[in-house]
Amino acid sequence: MKAIGFKQSLPISEKDSFIAFETEIPSPTGYDLLVKIEAISVNPVDYKIRQNAAKDTVLDTPKIIGWDAVGIVEAVGDTTSKFRVGDQVYYAGDITRSGSNAEYQLIDERIVGYKPKNLSIAEAAAMPLTSLTAYEALFDRIRIDAEKDKGKSALILAGAGGVGSIAIQLAKKLADLTVIATASREDSIKWCTDLGADFVVNHHNLKAELEKIGYSQVDYILDFVDLEGYWEMATDIIKPQGHIVSITGSSKPLNLNLLKNKSVTFSWELMYTRSMFTTEDIERQHDILNHVAHLLDEGILKSTLNTTLYGFTVENLKYAHEMQESGKSIGKTVILY
Structure with missing residues (x-):
């Protein structure tokens, strides 16, 4: 599968601040879903991790970040119970695991919700985190x-x-x-x-x-x-x-x-606390995402999508990070695959 990551924490203007590479599609076990990603969005945490995760070193393999995604469930682990193959889902991920800047991702079903039905893929991808x-x-x-x-x-x-x-x-x-x-x-x-x-x-x-x-x-x-x-x-x-x-x-x-x-x-407030520590109430994020999806479908809430970029490319990911680093972006920026 294609993924985009980095080996060094470089300024976003540098050529290798992000690099595209090929890696194996992972297999789900336990509570994990394997999701084929359709869109991602970028948050301030993305550029902060990129700036600091490999500051004084060069990683052997590129680090994949990204914590917002919409996609289709391709396979499920042996203890999953909430989703089936073919379900369309959205989620914000787990900061301790490989991120959503890839074509496929493993994600714990307890922090995943059903994508809002009445929103486009881009509108939904803007919302989880x-x-x-x-x-x-x-x-x-x-x-x-x-x-x-x-x-x-x-x-x-x-x-x-x-x-x-x-x-x-x-x-x-x-x-x-x-x-x-x-x-x-x-x-x-x-x-x-x-x-x-x-x-x-x-x-x-x-x-x-x-x-x-x-x-x-x-x-x-x-x-x-x-x-x-x-x-x-x-x-x-x-x-x-x-x-x-x-x-x-x-x-x-x-x-x-x-x-x-x-x-x-x-x-x-740290959204990652429940997934980082597998807290007793980790499933609350599944419930919150489903509640928010309902509110979005009913028109009570509206998507905060403001900018859509087309294509899962290094160029688009770099541009999205530049927008976040500027401190002047409004709403959310989404990349459609």
């Missing part, structure tokens, strides 16, 4: 209760990004929160508004912007861009007994004492 991340942040980490928390305020940092784009919709459509998204360019502001954000504020002057719309403090903060850069601001504008959740990490220790007097809760 960001949907799981946003859904877990809202309902597994903050544990928002749609009845009890209705109308509370949620500040979504980087509203026009991949995760922010679906988080706006989930927070509005499922939880009925007052959604405040950050964006600064005309196109990204319109994108957030079209997805259902009640307010869009400029992150360059965040505190003043929030005060201008009457929200000097908010109940929830969802950081999808730069926790370290926003930390002191976030601890200032979060309400007493509020909740901050972040997916971005920090290069230095955070001062959690800033949360003490307000009794604020802080959570990390």
